[in-house]
Amino acid sequence: MSAVMAAPQVAAAPPTRRNTELAMLAFACLLTVGAQSIVDLTVTGSLTVEVATFGASFTAIWAVAHLVVRKLAPYADPLLLPAVALLSGLGLVIIHRLDLAEQMDAALDGDPMPGAQAPTQLVWALVGLVLFVAVLAVIRDHRTLARYAYTLMFVGLVLLAIPAVLPASLSEVNGAKLWILVGGFSIQPGEFAKVALICFFAAYLVDKRDVLSLASRRFLGLDFPRGRDLGPVILAWAVSLMVLIFERDLGSSLLIFGIFMVMLYVATERFSWVLIGLLMFMGGAYLAYQAFGHVRTRVDVWLDPFAYRDDAGFQIVQSLFGLGTGGLFGTGLGGGRPATVPFAKTDFIAAAIGEELGLFGLVALIVLFLLIVERGLRTALVVRDSFGKLLAAGLAFTLAWQVFVVLGGVTKLIPLTGLTTPFVSYGGSSLVANFALVALLVRISDAARRPAVVMAPKTDLFDAPTQIVKRTQDE
Amino acid sequence: MNAPVRKIAIAVLVLFTLLILNANVIQVIQADSLRTDSGNTRVLIDEYSRQRGSIVVDGQPVATSVQTDDALQYLRQYPAGPLYAPATGYYSLIFGPSAIERTENDLLSGSDDRLLVRRITDLFTGRDPKGANVVLSLNPAAQQAAFDALQGVTGAAVALDPNTGAILAMASTPSYDPNLLSSHEPAAIRDYAAQLDAAEVDPRLNRATQDNFPPGSVFKTVIAAAALSDGYTPETLIPAPDVLELPGSSATLQNFGGSSCSGSEEQSLIDALTISCNTAFAQLWIDLGEERVREMAAGFGIDGTGFEMPLPVAPSQVGDIESEAALGQSSIGQRDVRLTPLHAAMIASCIANDGQLMSPYLVSEIQGPDLSALDEADPEVFSEPISADVANDLTTMMVSVVDDGSGQAAQIDGMDVAGKTGTAEVAEGVNPHTWFIGFAPADDPQVAVAVFVANGGSSESEATGGEVSAPIGRTIMEAVMGSTP
Numbered sequence: 005m006s007a008v009m010a011a012p013q014v015a016a017a018p019p020t021r022r023n024t025e026l027a028m029l030a031f032a033c034l035l036t037v038g039a040q041s042i043v044d045l046t047v048t049g050s051l052t053v054e055v056a057t058f059g060a061s062f063t064a065i066w067a068v069a070h071l072v073v074r075k076l077a078p079y080a081d082p083l084l085l086p087a088v089a090l091l092s093g094l095g096l097v098i099i100h101r102l103d104l105a106e107q108m109d110a111a112l113d114g115d116p117m118p119g120a121q122a123p124t125q126l127v128w129a130l131v132g133l134v135l136f137v138a139v140l141a142v143i144r145d146h147r148t149l150a151r152y153a154y155t156l157m158f159v160g161l162v163l164l165a166i167p168a169v170l171p172a173s174l175s176e177v178n179g180a181k182l183w184i185l186v187g188g189f190s191i192q193p194g195e196f197a198k199v200a201l202i203c204f205f206a207a208y209l210v211d212k213r214d215v216l217s218l219a220s221r222r223f224l225g226l227d228f229p230r231g232r233d234l235g236p237v238i239l240a241w242a243v244s245l246m247v248l249i250f251e252r253d254l255g256s257s258l259l260i261f262g263i264f265m266v267m268l269y270v271a272t273e274r275f276s277w278v279l280i281g282l283l284m285f286m287g288g289a290y291l292a293y294q295a296f297g298h299v300r301t302r303v304d305v306w307l308d309p310f311a312y313r314d315d316a317g318f319q320i321v322q323s324l325f326g327l328g329t330g331g332l333f334g335t336g337l338g339g340g341r342p343a344t345v346p347f348a349k350t351d352f353i354a355a356a357i358g359e360e361l362g363l364f365g366l367v368a369l370i371v372l373f374l375l376i377v378e379r380g381l382r383t384a385l386v387v388r389d390s391f392g393k394l395l396a397a398g399l400a401f402t403l404a405w406q407v408f409v410v411l412g413g414v415t416k417l418i419p420l421t422g423l424t425t426p427f428v429s430y431g432g433s434s435l436v437a438n439f440a441l442v443a444l445l446v447r448i449s450d451a452a453r454r455p456a457v458v459m460a461p462k463t464d465l466f467d468a469p470t471q472i473v474k475r476t477q478d479e
Numbered sequence: 480m481n482a483p484v485r486k487i488a489i490a491v492l493v494l495f496t497l498l499i500l501n502a503n504v505i506q507v508i509q510a511d512s513l514r515t516d517s518g519n520t521r522v523l524i525d526e527y528s529r530q531r532g533s534i535v536v537d538g539q540p541v542a543t544s545v546q547t548d549d550a551l552q553y554l555r556q557y558p559a560g561p562l563y564a565p566a567t568g569y570y571s572l573i574f575g576p577s578a579i580e581r582t583e584n585d586l587l588s589g590s591d592d593r594l595l596v597r598r599i600t601d602l603f604t605g606r607d608p609k610g611a612n613v614v615l616s617l618n619p620a621a622q623q624a625a626f627d628a629l630q631g632v633t634g635a636a637v638a639l640d641p642n643t644g645a646i647l648a649m650a651s652t653p654s655y656d657p658n659l660l661s662s663h664e665p666a667a668i669r670d671y672a673a674q675l676d677a678a679e680v681d682p683r684l685n686r687a688t689q690d691n692f693p694p695g696s697v698f699k700t701v702i703a704a705a706a707l708s709d710g711y712t713p714e715t716l717i718p719a720p721d722v723l724e725l726p727g728s729s730a731t732l733q734n735f736g737g738s739s740c741s742g743s744e745e746q747s748l749i750d751a752l753t754i755s756c757n758t759a760f761a762q763l764w765i766d767l768g769e770e771r772v773r774e775m776a777a778g779f780g781i782d783g784t785g786f787e788m789p790l791p792v793a794p795s796q797v798g799d800i801e802s803e804a805a806l807g808q809s810s811i812g813q814r815d816v817r818l819t820p821l822h823a824a825m826i827a828s829c830i831a832n833d834g835q836l837m838s839p840y841l842v843s844e845i846q847g848p849d850l851s852a853l854d855e856a857d858p859e860v861f862s863e864p865i866s867a868d869v870a871n872d873l874t875t876m877m878v879s880v881v882d883d884g885s886g887q888a889a890q891i892d893g894m895d896v897a898g899k900t901g902t903a904e905v906a907e908g909v910n911p912h913t914w915f916i917g918f919a920p921a922d923d924p925q926v927a928v929a930v931f932v933a934n935g936g937s938s939e940s941e942a943t944g945g946e947v948s949a950p951i952g953r954t955i956m957e958a959v960m961g962s963t964p
Contacts, residue, residue, distance in 0.1 A: 269483055324505060330506060331514070412501070416501075
């Protein structure tokens with residue numbers, strides 16, 4: 005410390021750890037390219053130049069991301085980017101592996117050859133990078149977001165509502181109305197709505213937290229809010245129910261409500277809100293169970309998937325078969341039959357990972373997510389402003405909650421809901437929106453770790469140039 | 480706001496711990512049962528990339544894997560087509576394996592623990608892993624004779640070596656071609672399965688083991704065994720009325736075709752069995768008491784439970800007998816009395832083997848891929864329901880059936896044959912099921928058989944076990960004795 009102090013021109017700033025990030029990113033890229041090579045060698049028996057192109061493009065994306073962070077958010081948490089890079093790399097490798105499996109199956113059955121989706125996903129990663137850079141470049145201070153709270157709410161709600169009002173032909177895929185289908189492109193606006201709504205929640209709750217946490221009635225040893233302050237909660241609850249009813253999307257509905265309740269709890273520090281939320285959730289869940297056949301089916305299948313192994317439970321049973329076959333070490337990349345599970349590239353990509361990389365691979369995946377989430381929550385602890393705290397906590401918890409809901413569904417811990425595994429699953433909207441989410445986390449973590457006030461370097465009176473002293477006296 | 484954020488961090492940790500614990504449960508604790516679940520096609524598909532062991536009968540493969548150049552590397556072939564289908568089963572991409580292909584799958588696919596050492600050496604030497612061969616106890620001549628004799632009818636035949644329990648023949652008709660279910664073309668497999676589904680009776684069903692039928696008078700051997708064990712002799716005179724009034728009901732029981740068993744309405748036990756007198760055996764069961772015969776049946780394994788040999792065998796049973804009228808019908812092997820053809824053969828083999836019933840077995844040897852014996856069948860006693868004396872008396876009585884009674888069509892030149900016929904009425908206007916059980920030579924039994932033909936075969940007149948099933952039994956017994964040196 006004293007050495008630093010002694011150097012006259014250097015500020016006492018904490019290390020930026022950008023080089024640590026660079027080294028870990030290099031490791032993530034190496035791992036990804038290695039895994040891709042193993043897939044090709046195992047499945048096709050040869051390495052083509054495509055592996056090199058893939059490796060170069062993937063590495064380039066993260067090199068750019070790293071340079072942008074170095075320039076625009078030098079104090080950002082160094083673990084976020086490498087963890088995300090590894091997750092997306094793993095996703096791309098598994099999608100590529102499933103492409104090959106589908107092509108082999110098609111060749112076996114004499115069906116037309118399906119197109120490869122891994123290259124498309126790589127393009128989406130590039131789009132994600134552009135948004136990542138844009139977010140960091142445009143939002144130089146996360147607090148500016150709070151000023152656009154109501155605009156973001158409006159944008160979020162509109163994005164959520166679009167698929168519901170569009171005709172089914174333009175919005176429905178596999179029974180869930182949560183898409184915008186235009187000209188061969190499919191966009192899931194809910195993924196973007198999620199990020200916008202979290203920003204709004206953060207701004208709104210910071211603004212209203214005093215009212216929500218102070219005005220209260222005491223009941224059964226807990227401080228309960230006044231009736232009129234329940235408005236926002238009821239609104240969030242209603243919106244998620246509407247998503248469930250009009251878009252038949254159990255996953256997003258659960259996601260939005262869960263995020264809102266947790267952010268409300270963080271803002272008000274009052275557990276009674278969580279209690280109210282849980283009660284409302286149970287009420288909503290009961291209503292949904294009674295009212296909707298597809299919700300009932302999901303629960304019944306969850307309770308005993310093997311009783312429905314040929315119809316409604318086929319997917320989850322195949323997923324469990326895949327996981328069981330994978331066992332502790334997995335079949336090895338390219339050694340399993342992950343394409344047996346329907347929707348292996350999207351909702352069930354974790355089953356493919358568990359089958360080919362085994363329990364070790366699946367747990368590594370979970371721990372990578374845990375790492376991002378806990379770093380996000382740590383950012384929330386350290387950052388100084390309330391809005392930043394709430395936003396960081398909300399973004400981090402969103403990731404955690406989504407991962408829990410989708411992985412829990414795939415492994416039969418909870419009933420199955422259709423959600424993507426962030427960064428890993430095939431799907432442009434999910435990938436791009438989550439890149440934006442990470443950009444925001446990076447931005448806040450930069451603010452959190454940046455030295456609070458840049459103080460003028462202390463200089464010893466002995467060393468001080470006399471002219472300057474003189475000039476000061478002149479003024 | 481830091482306190483709630485910390486609590487959220489802990490909550491997330493808990494949630495993720497749950498995920499990890501749950502993954503452990505699935506991928507470690509439940510892994511084996513999930514991996515081997517019949518609905519898990521992964522293992523099946525993986526197996527196609529290894530050379531599956533052969534199923535062998537008398538040195539010749541009856542199921543074998545040959546290399547192909549399509550994506551599934553090995554194709555399962557059954558050179559004899561439908562002949563051995565009830566034993567081998569099929570090995571289907573769509574329906575999975577069946578019969579021996581299923582029960583011995585671990586050995587055939589090479590994953591059985593007995594092949595562990597070889598698997599490890601394969602790993603180091605780079606030799607392609609191969610499954611073990613399963614050698615069946617079947618006698619090709621007897622199997623062919625049984626299969627040929629049953630052509631054109633719905634039926635089943637089983638031949639056993641009474642001294643060991645080895646299954647020498649196990650035929651079921653109509654049969655199917657396992658090659659067509661085991662091809663690599665899903666569409667062709669489905670077409671053939673649809674064709675089999677549309678058949679009047681399912682050709683995939685192994686009638687020798689997977690279904691049971693009313694045995695008719697074959698069951699009288701069990702009643703006779705109970706009587707002999709209780710001190711009766713073949714010469715003991717028993718009542719044999721023309722019409723038996725069944726106590727406690729208005730029902731009566733008559734003899735076959737309304738005929739009379741004996742002018743004096745009384746005859747010896749041996750005569751009653753020889754001409755298969757219904758009223759005599761009904762009265763005999765009443766005199767012995769319901770429980771006594773039920774106990775004897777249970778001694779033969781006819782107790783409502785199945786067993787494995789290693790193919791699963793459907794239960795054989797006496798059924799509920801709630802009245803004297805029901806007992807009357809049961810005494811002639813109808814009502815709820817049911818035998819699998821295999822179990823009927825077991826009754827004959829027990830009598831042939833001095834009262835010792837040997838457990839039937841289909842797999843005589845397991846060979847490693849290098850043809851070294853990994854395991855050999857070890858004959859085991861299934862039960863000992865009757866004494867050697869009772870067995871000898873029963874043999875005498877059953878020889879009389881073939882010499883002078885209903886089973887004369889089973890006679891073989893130069894030796895005594897023991898047998899019993901059965902004709903079970905199923906329904907009004909439908910031909911009865913016909914049965915024959917027997918063994919030969921009576922003094923030194925080498926083969927015991929049971930022949931079942933559903934609905935009296937193809938004969939126009941009302942067929943009996945003696946006319947339809949006994950000649951088939953003789954053919955099979957001759958085939959066994961003609962082929963053994």
